[in-house]
Amino acid sequence: MCASLSKTWSATDREREKRQVSVEIHRRRFTVDDYYRMADVGILKKADRVELIEGEVVTMSPNGPRHAACVGRAGQALTLRAVDSAIIRIHGPVRLTEQTEPEPDLAVLRPKADFYASGHPGPTDILLIVEVADSSLDYDRKVKTRVYAESGIREYWVADLPNGVVFRYTDARDGTYQTLRESRRGERIAPELLAGVLISVEDLLGD
Amino acid sequence: MAVEMCRRRFSVDDYHRMVGAGILCESERVELIRGEVVPMTPIGPRHNGCVNRASAAFASAVAKKAIVQTQGSVRLSFFDEPEPDLVLLRPKADFYISAHPHPADILLIVEIADSTLAYDSRIKARLYAESGVPEYWLADVAAGIVARYTDPVDGGYRDVHTFRRGAMIAPALLPDVRIAVEDLVGD
Numbered sequence: 526m527c528a529s530l531s532k533t534w535s536a537t538d539r540e541r542e543k544r545q546v547s548v549e550i551h552r553r554r555f556t557v558d559d560y561y562r563m564a565d566v567g568i569l570k571k572a573d574r575v576e577l578i579e580g581e582v583v584t585m586s587p588n589g590p591r592h593a594a595c596v597g598r599a600g601q602a603l604t605l606r607a608v609d610s611a612i613i614r615i616h617g618p619v620r621l622t623e624q625t626e627p628e629p630d631l632a633v634l635r636p637k638a639d640f641y642a643s644g645h646p647g648p649t650d651i652l653l654i655v656e657v658a659d660s661s662l663d664y665d666r667k668v669k670t671r672v673y674a675e676s677g678i679r680e681y682w683v684a685d686l687p688n689g690v691v692f693r694y695t696d697a698r699d700g701t702y703q704t705l706r707e708s709r710r711g712e713r714i715a716p717e718l719l720a721g722v723l724i725s726v727e728d729l730l731g732d
Numbered sequence: 733m734a735v736e737m738c739r740r741r742f743s744v745d746d747y748h749r750m751v752g753a754g755i756l757c758e759s760e761r762v763e764l765i766r767g768e769v770v771p772m773t774p775i776g777p778r779h780n781g782c783v784n785r786a787s788a789a790f791a792s793a794v795a796k797k798a799i800v801q802t803q804g805s806v807r808l809s810f811f812d813e814p815e816p817d818l819v820l821l822r823p824k825a826d827f828y829i830s831a832h833p834h835p836a837d838i839l840l841i842v843e844i845a846d847s848t849l850a851y852d853s854r855i856k857a858r859l860y861a862e863s864g865v866p867e868y869w870l871a872d873v874a875a876g877i878v879a880r881y882t883d884p885v886d887g888g889y890r891d892v893h894t895f896r897r898g899a900m901i902a903p904a905l906l907p908d909v910r911i912a913v914e915d916l917v918g919d
Contacts, residue, residue: 552771555755568753575740
């Protein structure tokens with residue numbers, strides 16, 4: 526006795542399967558300790574450009590020359606203006622939680638005598654984070670904005686190269702930034718916590 | 733969220749090194765699926781009992797024609813090492829002590845699905861078909877049916893048949909091994 530229904534899946538059925546919204550996968554999350562251990566045992570190598578975001582090891586896309594030039598120019602401008610009032614860190618790790626350690630393009634940090642040799646900066650050490658967005662705009666604006674707001678990063682700027690605008694997020698509350706301002710070429714901007722460190726939008730976007 | 737992140741994919745070697753390094757505990761129930769470490773849902777007694785019953789039915793039906801592996805690993809690719817509920821493997825003298833089974837060793841995979849049905853039927857069916865697993869049975873305990881997938885081609889199984897209680901199913905590669913649907917989904 527064979528109680529069966531049979532069906533042959535056509536190519537259309539298979540295509541429809543592939544297009545359907547992907548099923549929610551719960552991934553095993555890793556801590557910063559796990560992350561460093563992966564590097565110790567050679568699972569992560571120097572060539573792996575990765576960050577730890579909410580327990581997931583995420584690859585960073587390679588930076589093109591335009592991106593790198595903007596980061597260099599902005600870093601130099603901030604360093605010159607900040608002098609002793611802040612430490613400027615480029616592509617350096619910041620430890621936001623037990624499961625989140627990104628490497629933002631630029632981080633403006635409270636001065637510290639040992640330059641954070643004893644431990645990566647945490648949320649209260651950070652005055653401003655800047656990400657330069659060329660191809661990564663969606664990720665920097667959506668994912669990272671939420672992650673930075675949730676950790677209480679006081680101010681976050683996204684330099685949107687394709688559209689020629691700098692988005693400035695402030696007032697982190699309840700996991701989101703409450704205030705968003707847009708700045709364009711011709712304007713000069715400063716972080717709220719370092720009002721004297723004025724740089725031009727061109728320093729971030731290029732000419 | 734809608735924005736896709738590029739997650740670093742881990743290979744089976746990375747995965748085993750994580751256990752060696754103490755990043756993953758031996759006792760953690762996880763699988764490596766498409767380079768991602770995915771926790772497995774805790775086993776409830778209904779699932780456990782179904783696997784026990786299915787295992788007993790297969791063991792008596794296959795005799796020495798196949799090895800019956802339950803809740804052990806199979807290495808499907810550089811990035812995939814799942815732990816299916818039940819696998820029928822080609823006989824091997826060392827019972828796969830030297831290395832986890834590869835796709836060529838696999839005659840049949842059976843998954844018994846309680847709450848994990850959506851995940852099993854979409855992601856795992858595709859994974860098994862892509863790896864060339866010749867046949868896959870998905871036992872839906874809640875609905876009391878078994879879906880039998882055969883003929884893997886282009887990342888999917890070309891044929892799927894559904895069986896209800898009262899039916900007997902046999903794998904294509906072992907046509908004498910006849911299993912009652914009740915032995916997979918319960919009475």
